[in-house]
Amino acid sequence: MNRLNVELPGLKMKNPVMPASGCFGFGQEYAEFYDLSVLGAVAVKAATPETRRGNDTPRVAETESGMLNAIGLQNPGIDHILAHELPWLEKYDVPLLANIAGKTKEDYVLVAERISDATNVHALELNISCPNVKEEGLQFGSDPQMAAELTRAVKAVSSLPVYVKLSPNVTDIAGVAAAVEEAGADGLSMINTLMGMKIDIRTGNPILANKTGGLSGPAVKPVAIRMIYEVSQRVSIPIIGMGGIYSAEDIIEFFMAGASAVAVGTANFSDPFACPDLIKDLDRLLEEMEVSHISELTGRSWNKWEPNLSSSR
Amino acid sequence: MNRLNVELPGLKMKNPVMPASGCFGFGQEYAEFYDLSVLGAVAVKAATPETRRGNDTPRVAETESGMLNAIGLQNPGIDHILAHELPWLEKYDVPLLANIAGKTKEDYVLVAERISDATNVHALELNISCPNVKEEGLQFGSDPQMAAELTRAVKAVSSLPVYVKLSPNVTDIAGVAAAVEEAGADGLSMINTLMGMKIDIRTGNPILANKTGGLSGPAVKPVAIRMIYEVSQRVSIPIIGMGGIYSAEDIIEFFMAGASAVAVGTANFSDPFACPDLIKDLDRLLEEMEVSHISELTGRSWNKWEPNLSSSR
Amino acid sequence: MKKENLTVISQENLAPRIYRMKLKGESVRSMLTPGQFVHLKLGGRHPLLRRPISICDVEEDQLSIIYRVEGQGTSMLAEKKDGDTVDALGPLGEGFPITPSDDTALLIGGGVGIPPLYYLAKQLYDKGKRVKIILGFRRQEEMFLTEAFSRFGEVFVTTENGSCGTRGFVTDAIAKAGEFDVFYTCGPKPMLRAVEKAAGTNGYISLEERMGCGVGACLACVCDLKEAETDKSYVKACKDGPVFQAGEVVL
Amino acid sequence: MKKENLTVISQENLAPRIYRMKLKGESVRSMLTPGQFVHLKLGGRHPLLRRPISICDVEEDQLSIIYRVEGQGTSMLAEKKDGDTVDALGPLGEGFPITPSDDTALLIGGGVGIPPLYYLAKQLYDKGKRVKIILGFRRQEEMFLTEAFSRFGEVFVTTENGSCGTRGFVTDAIAKAGEFDVFYTCGPKPMLRAVEKAAGTNGYISLEERMGCGVGACLACVCDLKEAETDKSYVKACKDGPVFQAGEVVL
Numbered sequence A, B: 001m002n003r004l005n006v007e008l009p010g011l012k013m014k015n016p017v018m019p020a021s022g023c024f025g026f027g028q029e030y031a032e033f034y035d036l037s038v039l040g041a042v043a044v045k046a047a048t049p050e051t052r053r054g055n056d057t058p059r060v061a062e063t064e065s066g067m068l069n070a071i072g073l074q075n076p077g078i079d080h081i082l083a084h085e086l087p088w089l090e091k092y093d094v095p096l097l098a099n100i101a102g103k104t105k106e107d108y109v110l111v112a113e114r115i116s117d118a119t120n121v122h123a124l125e126l127n128i129s130c131p132n133v134k135e136e137g138l139q140f141g142s143d144p145q146m147a148a149e150l151t152r153a154v155k156a157v158s159s160l161p162v163y164v165k166l167s168p169n170v171t172d173i174a175g176v177a178a179a180v181e182e183a184g185a186d187g188l189s190m191i192n193t194l195m196g197m198k199i200d201i202r203t204g205n206p207i208l209a210n211k212t213g214g215l216s217g218p219a220v221k222p223v224a225i226r227m228i229y230e231v232s233q234r235v236s237i238p239i240i241g242m243g244g245i246y247s248a249e250d251i252i253e254f255f256m257a258g259a260s261a262v263a264v265g266t267a268n269f270s271d272p273f274a275c276p277d278l279i280k281d282l283d284r285l286l287e288e289m290e291v292s293h294i295s296e297l298t299g300r301s302w303n304k305w306e307p308n309l310s311s312s313r
Numbered sequence C, D: 001m002k003k004e005n006l007t008v009i010s011q012e013n014l015a016p017r018i019y020r021m022k023l024k025g026e027s028v029r030s031m032l033t034p035g036q037f038v039h040l041k042l043g044g045r046h047p048l049l050r051r052p053i054s055i056c057d058v059e060e061d062q063l064s065i066i067y068r069v070e071g072q073g074t075s076m077l078a079e080k081k082d083g084d085t086v087d088a089l090g091p092l093g094e095g096f097p098i099t100p101s102d103d104t105a106l107l108i109g110g111g112v113g114i115p116p117l118y119y120l121a122k123q124l125y126d127k128g129k130r131v132k133i134i135l136g137f138r139r140q141e142e143m144f145l146t147e148a149f150s151r152f153g154e155v156f157v158t159t160e161n162g163s164c165g166t167r168g169f170v171t172d173a174i175a176k177a178g179e180f181d182v183f184y185t186c187g188p189k190p191m192l193r194a195v196e197k198a199a200g201t202n203g204y205i206s207l208e209e210r211m212g213c214g215v216g217a218c219l220a221c222v223c224d225l226k227e228a229e230t231d232k233s234y235v236k237a238c239k240d241g242p243v244f245q246a247g248e249v250v251l
């Protein structure tokens, strides 16, 4: 019996686990460890119109139960991604969620339009929340109006489902979520990283060359759970949950908070086999818990009535 | 030589370490472990006009490198605090920072006015950021205008220096900081807890009776450091830094980010001797680092010129 | 109330996931009252908070505790080897009072609520009281301490599936145990509620509440008083308890 | 590139804070190239990330590493006892190439940049190359491996305080070492810059960059290429390196 398959707009997934954008490159590296077809989906690294060099190094710093990163959206640009990275992934039976970033609305529209032609891209993920890029991206994530407008503009040029990746660095994340839903978003991804910093006390300088960076890993999980709990009660589009997932129990917690699928980021760095191991563990845990299908758990923390039988399985 | 004494508005401190509000009651319990006069100051538990029962239990849940709490501002009310709690503390040679909370501006003004008469209260700390109390407090913390107005109202009734305790659950903490400085705040305390949640996967319910709670402990330190780094460059009033302090190295990091004193919360629960141990370790570490006075380190991560010689020592 | 690194001197598996650990240290000499607990810090910073565990027995400078492996903290406890140390804060809280006027005591324990009653049974017995003990388990395989208790008085076992003793819950054995002057109970909340209902008000109840500080400072562990006093409407399980008079607090 | 729990077979203190650890496991048999590294996971979830450590020597299924205790990860490594295991991912990265046309190799190592050069010296020597070795330390007490290296060639020591060998930095011994065809260097960045300046371009440099994944996925460890190629302006230290041709990347 299959307890794990889920279907989200555009994404027919064997299981609800995908690597998170930026934590898996375009898959090549992890393909040396396992067959990528075992994954539910792959969220590929952010694409921008032009080649991006990213920030200076150091770009990562470890914190208690977490890490900071300030990669700065380094990527080879949409042309190269279309010509080399995405075609390489075609040999795997796995849907792609294409993460898109940019400086302006026009940037997002351009990348969305072009990347939608790739046959293995099944949905778009608008990264309106990357905190590591100066004077761009971020304001889209903190302003409901701008986020909605961006969503509308991208929806207008692409027939693919659009997921908006929300920033946790805001006063009212549910407000942003509601605004993008209203603007036509098909799903949400949350959360992106929390803005943080670490100082090397021997030098007095921030460890990251960019000074601030995005906090990810188990440290942020309670914040992610709270936000998904809040947003899932406010919107009716599905949520891809992420932020500190390291165990199958964590995945169940994200579902119970309100997620319909999950993404795994930092855990890949601790263990390259994180995703396939989580998928196996999750299946076993659901069996132990006598849960007949993972999607029954979505929103269980607030939705006390019977499982929604119309949900995909 | 004394490397540790610092002077902040209203607070002449032997050393820069105080227990954080809500994590030390009114001192009685920890006085069974050590002499409270060794502390730089004590931030006492929040006072409200009336007796508060607080939230249902469970009120705490552990997370990775952190904890969630939803005490709900339980306190015996200003009358009882003035009659019993503060007088008991008079036998110690330590200045008090009185934490104040309320539902309305009038609540804050009332408590501020009355508590200012206590002889051992040397400064006020406006808790505009407690995330565990429904429909109150929080909106003061997320709206710069309301925070400023509240600050002004309290300043009008009390001659004591006023510290405003900022919420990290906002898009633009520096905006709130600048607004309260403009309104006459003498200092800032930051950060209060991040809103979070944890679900018990065996039951599907949030562990806390209040569902959401405030995240504290080492997990949040990178967020605190980032916010202090940002705010200290924007305002010129001193900052009492807090959020995950567990070691003397952490204290140095908070100073380098921009703090002029620190508060220690959760660490007291892990070890009742946390504060006196930190004070000793800090002195030793400064000696090792050949720092002649702790206040030289304030803002070192962004302030690369010579130490400000006019700073207190 | 001291903080000390106690030394592990033995570790024994009593039943599935149930262990008895003996620890040695000077502060143990002050652990005189049954029902008090120690607050254990495991593993440096992970987990972050201490874990409350009841005092099960004390002999001079040796402390016995009995614990069930539940999560990270108790798993780390189970991994300790002889000679390792455990950072223990204690004794904490108010324990069971021994009331001179009561001659026969009924002790009612369920699961890991049983350990503190052992030290209590021993002290009652040493004081010449008559002791009766009801011990509730889920099933026979999970039983522990039943023989040790029989040194101090008659033991009545209940198991949920009837695999040993009376089938059902501890309350199903109260009638069988017969008369008593005072009762003492410790176990999960639903059990405490049932016992309070069945056994009356001359008794003492030990509560398990999630704790933060364990010393009375954080207000994590409060319970409402059934009848609020003028200045006090609640108590702290860690400091005013974990033992309360039956009927004193809202369960 | 495998993940395996290697078994600790010995641990030795070589100098203050410097340890040599020997580990055993099947995956070690594939660790053939000097300059490659293993990525070690210590202590479950704390610390969260792996730690890169160079391969210092390999004999059949036995790996030697030499490390300096810096922070949490290396402290935990130092606490390992014989029989404990260490989760190791490796071999990772591209190591030092041995170029057939070059007869005399100059190896220049500073501090914990020295260990990977040991395995290299051994292989060069086994291939019949002439090997000269410059080893830089801060002071005499911190020296290690100098005798072991002398099996493979002439060793020149430098110490910053002059307590042994040439006073100064590794670059101060290059002239003394005389002629060479190719150089190999590993050490802190300022040293690498100085060496690149002093020793020319026929050589190889091993870089230490802070890493996230260690396998090329996170882009934590990128270095700019001095001359960007059409499709490529940067390299990843973990995957394309840590060894690069002198002059290839911006230091």
Ligand SMILES: Cc1cc2nc3c(=O)[nH]c(=O)nc-3n(C[C@H](O)[C@H](O)[C@H](O)COP(=O)(O)OP(=O)(O)OC[C@H]3O[C@@H](n4cnc5c(N)ncnc54)[C@H](O)[C@@H]3O)c2cc1C
Pocket: B061, B062, C037, C047, C049, C050, C051, C052, C053, C054, C055, C065, C066, C067, C068, C069, C070, C071, C072, C073, C074, C075, C112, C115, C116, C207, C208, C209, C210, C211, C242
């Ligand atoms: C006064 C008192 C005395 C106790 N005496 C004993 C004893 O003698 N033997 C024994 O086996 N257990 C006892 N317990 C329960 C014991 O404290 C928990 O089983 C233990 O804390 C679980 O920790 P963990 O890390 O293994 O589990 P986790 O579930 O990982 O713990 C997570 C958090 O929840 C708290 N928690 C989990 N379960 C409980 C619980 N039942 N009560 C209170 N807090 C809990 C933990 O302290 C920790 O903060 C006692 C509890 C209290 C309050």
Ligand SMILES: Cc1cc2nc3c(=O)[nH]c(=O)nc-3n(C[C@H](O)[C@H](O)[C@H](O)COP(=O)(O)OP(=O)(O)OC[C@H]3O[C@@H](n4cnc5c(N)ncnc54)[C@H](O)[C@@H]3O)c2cc1C
Pocket: A061, A062, D037, D047, D049, D050, D051, D052, D053, D054, D055, D065, D066, D067, D068, D069, D070, D071, D072, D073, D074, D075, D112, D115, D116, D207, D208, D209, D210, D211, D242
């Ligand atoms: C390819 C490579 C090979 C290495 N080989 C060796 C070796 O053979 N022997 C040896 O002693 N050291 C070596 N190092 C350095 C070693 O990785 C660090 O000293 C170690 O990671 C410090 O970890 P920690 O937890 O003790 O220190 P912490 O300072 O607590 O580490 C915190 C974080 O910073 C990173 N970090 C700290 N210092 C360095 C550093 N110098 N380089 C890269 N990351 C760092 C850690 O990996 C960790 O993520 C190598 C580094 C690299 C990149």
Ligand SMILES: Cc1cc2nc3c(=O)[nH]c(=O)nc-3n(C[C@H](O)[C@H](O)[C@H](O)COP(=O)(O)O)c2cc1C
Pocket: A020, A021, A022, A023, A045, A046, A069, A071, A073, A099, A127, A130, A165, A191, A192, A193, A215, A216, A217, A218, A220, A242, A243, A244, A245, A263, A264, A265, A266, A267, D212, D218
């Ligand atoms: C090194 C790194 C790079 C990331 N790059 C991106 C990115 O390009 N686009 C994006 O939307 N999110 C990016 N993220 C955020 C992750 O996709 C994810 O939202 C976040 O890390 C929380 O999940 P985790 O705790 O499992 O890592 C990145 C995270 C890390 C750690």
Ligand SMILES: Cc1cc2nc3c(=O)[nH]c(=O)nc-3n(C[C@H](O)[C@H](O)[C@H](O)COP(=O)(O)O)c2cc1C
Pocket: B020, B021, B022, B023, B045, B046, B069, B071, B073, B099, B127, B130, B165, B191, B192, B193, B215, B216, B217, B218, B220, B242, B243, B244, B245, B263, B264, B265, B266, B267, C212, C218
């Ligand atoms: C149990 C608990 C109760 C708290 N109560 C208060 C309070 O009454 N008023 C307040 O301003 N902050 C309160 N706080 C927040 C702390 O003062 C502090 O800002 C926060 O915990 C971060 O510091 P830490 O990580 O060192 O604990 C409380 C925190 C905890 C953990």
Ligand code: FES
Pocket: C210, C211, C212, C213, C214, C215, C216, C217, C218, C219, C220, C221, C222, C236, C237, C238, C239
């Ligand atoms: S646990 Fe802190 S008051 Fe009881």
Ligand code: FES
Pocket: D210, D211, D212, D213, D214, D215, D216, D217, D218, D219, D220, D221, D222, D236, D237, D238, D239
């Ligand atoms: S460490 Fe992740 S790409 Fe090199």
